[in-house]
Amino acid sequence: MKIKITPAIRAETKRESMPVNYYIFLAIALFCIGVAGVLTRRNAIIIFMCIELMLNAVNLLLVAFSKMHHLALKATNPNAGIEGQLFVFFIMVVAAAEVSVGLAIIAMMYRNTHSVDVNFLNRLKH
Amino acid sequence: MNATQFLFWFLSVVAIFSAIMVVVSKNPVHSVLWLIIVFFTISGHYILLNAQFLAIVNLIVYAGAIMVLFLFVIMLMNLNSDTEPQKNKWLKIAGVIGGGALLLVLVAALKDADIKNQLAQTGTGDIGLIHNLGIALFNDYVIPFEVSSILFLSAMVGAVVIGKKE
Numbered sequence: 707m708k709i710k711i712t713p714a715i716r717a718e719t720k721r722e723s724m725p726v727n728y729y730i731f732l733a734i735a736l737f738c739i740g741v742a743g744v745l746t747r748r749n750a751i752i753i754f755m756c757i758e759l760m761l762n763a764v765n766l767l768l769v770a771f772s773k774m775h776h777l778a779l780k781a782t783n784p785n786a787g788i789e790g791q792l793f794v795f796f797i798m799v800v801a802a803a804e805v806s807v808g809l810a811i812i813a814m815m816y817r818n819t820h821s822v823d824v825n826f827l828n829r830l831k832h
Numbered sequence: 833m834n835a836t837q838f839l840f841w842f843l844s845v846v847a848i849f850s851a852i853m854v855v856v857s858k859n860p861v862h863s864v865l866w867l868i869i870v871f872f873t874i875s876g877h878y879i880l881l882n883a884q885f886l887a888i889v890n891l892i893v894y895a896g897a898i899m900v901l902f903l904f905v906i907m908l909m910n911l912n913s914d915t916e917p918q919k920n921k922w923l924k925i926a927g928v929i930g931g932g933a934l935l936l937v938l939v940a941a942l943k944d945a946d947i948k949n950q951l952a953q954t955g956t957g958d959i960g961l962i963h964n965l966g967i968a969l970f971n972d973y974v975i976p977f978e979v980s981s982i983l984f985l986s987a988m989v990g991a992v993v994i995g996k997k998e
Contacts, residue, residue: 723951724840727942729877732844734938736851736870742931743855746924748917751860751906755867758898759851762874765890769960770952773881777953788959788968794886795969798893799980803987805898809905810991816909817997823917 723777729770736763750812750822754805761801765794836954839880847873858913860906864899871895881952883960 736759743756772790779786812822819826850873853866871894878887942948958964969977 722836722955723953724836724880725948726950726952727945727948728840728844729952730942730945730947731939732847734935734942735848738931738935738938739848739851739855741934742928745927745930746855749860749911751902751911752855752863755854755863755902758894759854759867759870762871762890762894765886766874766877769878769881769883769886772959773883773952773954773957774947774950776957776959777951780957785959785964785968788964791883791886791960791965792969792973794883795889795965796973796976796980798889800983802893802898803983805901806987806991807994809901810994813905813908814994821915821917822909822911825917 726770726774729767733763733767733770736760736766748823748825750815750824751809753824754808754812758801758805761797765797768794768797836880839876840954843873843876843880847877858916860911860916861903864902864906867902868895868899871899878960880954881960882955882957885960885962885965 740756740760740763743759744753747753747756768790772787772794774787775790776787815827816822847870850866850869854863854870857863857866871890875887875890875895878884878890
């Protein structure tokens with residue numbers, strides 16, 4: 707669906723809004739820093755933290771899009787865009803569960819190999 | 833440049849700098865502390881977008897619970913810059929080039945996108961308040977909410993089962 711913003715609405719909301727492409731580029735930058743971190747580091751905990759960074763970049767983008775959707779459609783639906791923020795809430799829930807299990811796995815790996823170097827895990831190949 | 837724009841640029845610069853420091857810090861404890869700064873700046877962005885509930889949840893869940901868990905594990909293992917595994921220099925360069933290429937592709941794909949003239953509302957709008965989010969969550973999203981509680985239970989059991997000594 708195409709969202710139309712007339713110049714009148716734009717002038718009215720100019721003071722209280724940011725162009726959404728700034729948020730897109732900020733989220734892209736954070737996401738790519740996370741990707742580069744996963745590719746360059748060998749410490750399993752740092753890799754895990756970079757994954758959290760990527761999740762947060764996506765969360766920020768979802769909230770920005772939710773507010774964009776709300777601004778465009780609030781005349782017809784006062785709750786437009788609320789789904790985006792609920793998605794972010796559920797992403798945080800899943801991330802918390804993921805971290806608890808992931809850190810348990812890293813702790814077990816450290817107990818067996820006395821290292822958090824992910825290259826020790828390449829014996830899973832054999 | 834008004835106050836909103838100034839805050840946006842300030843938070844963005846701090847977030848990107850801290851994110852880079854997360855990746856380049858040699859000491860894992862410093863990485864965790866930089867990541868906490870990133871989470872604070874992202875919470876600042878949520879407040880700027882008037883998503884107040886998510887800002888507070890982000891602080892409590894991420895900066896509070898998850899980062900404490902990371903710090904706890906790092907200190908339990910007594911990691912510091914001496915025990916940091918070093919990667920081959922060429923693999924590091926390849927990783928940075930890979931991340932930079934992804935950045936380039938995404939920016940090139942999105943810089944002329946149709947969406948660039950849209951505005952994101954800051955400071956006003958009440959969909960981010962806990963009242964509206966709670967009504968939507970417990971009316972339309974009750975099933976996912978309950979399923980996530982089962983997910984949490986299984987994650988807790990999984991963490992205990994994986995973590996216990998056999």
